[in-house]
Amino acid sequence: MFEATEINIRNKRIGKGIKFSFLLMTVLLATPVLIILAVLIQKGGPMISWDFLFSDPTNGMTAGGIFPALIGTISLVIVALIASVPVGVAAAIYLSEYAKDNWLTRIINLAIINLAGVPSIVHALFGVGAFVLFFKFGTSILAASFTLAVMTLPVVIVATRESLQAVPYAFREACWNMGATRWQTIYKVVLPNAISGILTGVILEVSRTAGETAPIMFTGAAFFLPFLPQSVFDQSMALSLHLFVVSTQVPNVPEELPYGVALVLIGIVLLMNSISIAFRFYLRGKKKW
Amino acid sequence: MVESNEKSDKTPKLSIKDLSIFYGKEKVLSNVSFDIFENEIFGIIGPANSGKTSFLRILNRMDTFVPEMRFEGEVVFDGKNIMEWRNLYALRRSIGVVFPLPVGLPMSIYENVALSPRLRGIRSKGELDSIVERCLRRAALWDEVKDRLNVLGSLLSGGQQQRLTIARALSQEPKMLLLDEFSIAVDPVTTMKIEDALKDLRNEMTIILVTNLVQQARRLANRTAFFLMGEFIEEGNTEDFFTGNVQDPRTRQYVQGRFG
Numbered sequence: 001m002f003e004a005t006e007i008n009i010r011n012k013r014i015g016k017g018i019k020f021s022f023l024l025m026t027v028l029l030a031t032p033v034l035i036i037l038a039v040l041i042q043k044g045g046p047m048i049s050w051d052f053l054f055s056d057p058t059n060g061m062t063a064g065g066i067f068p069a070l071i072g073t074i075s076l077v078i079v080a081l082i083a084s085v086p087v088g089v090a091a092a093i094y095l096s097e098y099a100k101d102n103w104l105t106r107i108i109n110l111a112i113i114n115l116a117g118v119p120s121i122v123h124a125l126f127g128v129g130a131f132v133l134f135f136k137f138g139t140s141i142l143a144a145s146f147t148l149a150v151m152t153l154p155v156v157i158v159a160t161r162e163s164l165q166a167v168p169y170a171f172r173e174a175c176w177n178m179g180a181t182r183w184q185t186i187y188k189v190v191l192p193n194a195i196s197g198i199l200t201g202v203i204l205e206v207s208r209t210a211g212e213t214a215p216i217m218f219t220g221a222a223f224f225l226p227f228l229p230q231s232v233f234d235q236s237m238a239l240s241l242h243l244f245v246v247s248t249q250v251p252n253v254p255e256e257l258p259y260g261v262a263l264v265l266i267g268i269v270l271l272m273n274s275i276s277i278a279f280r281f282y283l284r285g286k287k288k289w
Numbered sequence: 290m291v292e293s294n295e296k297s298d299k300t301p302k303l304s305i306k307d308l309s310i311f312y313g314k315e316k317v318l319s320n321v322s323f324d325i326f327e328n329e330i331f332g333i334i335g336p337a338n339s340g341k342t343s344f345l346r347i348l349n350r351m352d353t354f355v356p357e358m359r360f361e362g363e364v365v366f367d368g369k370n371i372m373e374w375r376n377l378y379a380l381r382r383s384i385g386v387v388f389p390l391p392v393g394l395p396m397s398i399y400e401n402v403a404l405s406p407r408l409r410g411i412r413s414k415g416e417l418d419s420i421v422e423r424c425l426r427r428a429a430l431w432d433e434v435k436d437r438l439n440v441l442g443s444l445l446s447g448g449q450q451q452r453l454t455i456a457r458a459l460s461q462e463p464k465m466l467l468l469d470e471f472s473i474a475v476d477p478v479t480t481m482k483i484e485d486a487l488k489d490l491r492n493e494m495t496i497i498l499v500t501n502l503v504q505q506a507r508r509l510a511n512r513t514a515f516f517l518m519g520e521f522i523e524e525g526n527t528e529d530f531f532t533g534n535v536q537d538p539r540t541r542q543y544v545q546g547r548f549g
Contacts, residue, residue: 100356101356170388170390170392171392171394171395173351173354173388173392174388174392174394174454174457175394175404176351176354176381177349177351177381177384177385177386178381178382178404178405178408178457178458178461179378179379179380179381179382179383179405179408179409179461180378180404180405180408181378184408188404188408189394189395189396192395192396193395
């Protein structure tokens with residue numbers, strides 16, 4: 001009665017085959033990441049030193065460190081976050097909690113999706129037109145950061161909206177029934193339960209911002225500028241552009257140098273991602289319903 | 290076995306005239322008219338999809354949160370037409386609502402009950418403490434949670450969460466309490482505890498009890514109304530419903546368990 005019939009056996013075999021092929025895809029997907037990391041660590045690892053991180057490039061960028069680029073990247077990220085997080089979170093709260101489902105909301109949602117799909121070089125040209133020329137920021141950290149902010153806004157908006165939507169509707173209704181206003185409900189019940197998702201979105205944005213090259217090339221990142229920026233109206237070097245420059249634009253660069261720069265860049269991104277994962281893990285432990 | 294209140298000489302707490310409710314073009318409840326008085330439990334019975342929940346949503350104007358939902362007719366609460374309450378938040382605050390599925394907000398038990406007082410501006414710790422204790426006591430939950438008020442409300446069992454929901458509704462200091470099939474996700478023992486609590490609460494406020502358990506209406510309600518498929522059939526003393534003293538044969542059939 002409980003013996004496997006022929007069809008049971010066949011179904012089981014098909015199931016196994018499918019599981020195996022999916023596993024294969026997963027391994028294929030992970031392989032390039034591991035290879036990139038291995039190569040970077042092997043070739044660039046020896047470059048990493050206190051001097052490399054904290055001194056200026058010398059000899060026409062064929063020697064010395066990456067300090068101005070490191071500081072530049074960090075400033076670009078910080079200014080971009082200051083510009084985009086409040087706007088993005090506010091927009092997401094509006095779309096998730098206030099907006100009615102009408103044609104205007106649908107157009108806005110469509111625009112956000114499309115903004116995410118715009119190539120970064122197009123954002124760069126937009127940044128030149130809008131921030132460098134129209135708002136007269138000149139080529140500066142400010143212009144480059146705003147360009148990055150516009151480019152990464154969809155990341156923040158979508159992540160925030162998703163995490164707001166993940167808070168059960170019943171919580172909101174319970175709150176409204178108590179006579180709470182929409183804002184009281186958002187502030188007391190929705191946001192505290194969505195904060196982990198919002199922060200994840202923000203940190204994802206950081207890693208994207210740190211790695212982008214095209215949007216900052218024309219708007220604020222300098223080819224070679226061995227001084228630290230004094231204000232957001234100065235130009236600055238940036239790790240991503242520096243990597244491009246030492247890999248392709250400057251002759252006689254020792255082979256390990258670009259690998260070292262790449263390792264620092266990917267290190268920043270991975271560090272950010274791990275912080276994000278750890279933080280989400282921590283907050284998820286506190287969130288229970 | 291509850292005796293009906295003397296009602297003729299009192300002004301109603303809630304007065305409903307020719308109320309019809311619509312979702313877009315679809316009419317989900319038509320021509321409801323009755324009065325509900327202070328200190329009574331008013332039962333609403335009827336099979337699923339009869340418009341009972343929609344009816345409750347109108348009373349505290351939760352229809353504003355549902356696109357396309359609207360109503361016609363007159364609803365007068367506390368001597369004032371609900372369409373004339375400028376401050377809907379005050380209207381909602383004076384009407385407590387308990388849903389079929391318990392909603393423990395993901396904050397501590399204490400904060401669940403202190404939330405509404407905080408929202409209306411009470412800051413003093415001592416005052417909050419006493420409100421929390423009083424509401425949890427009246428909801429028959431205090432003894433079970435008094436030593437762990439900092440535990441997340443959403444971690445309580447279903448029956449405890451439902452009593453927490455009631456305590457939270459009481460923390461609004463409501464004049465009227467709406468219960469929507471509160472016992473659906475609650476064990477029988479807790480149901481009896483809540484029913485006992487409701488009998489006490491009747492002395493402080495007006496209670497509307499929507500239920501599809503006919504016997505629950507019999508145990509608790511002074512008067513009962515019968516809704517069927519979006520139609521208001523009749524209302525009367527609960528005892529009359531169960532002694533067969535009704536106008537519509539469908540009421541008798543439903544109460545006797547012939548359908549629904």
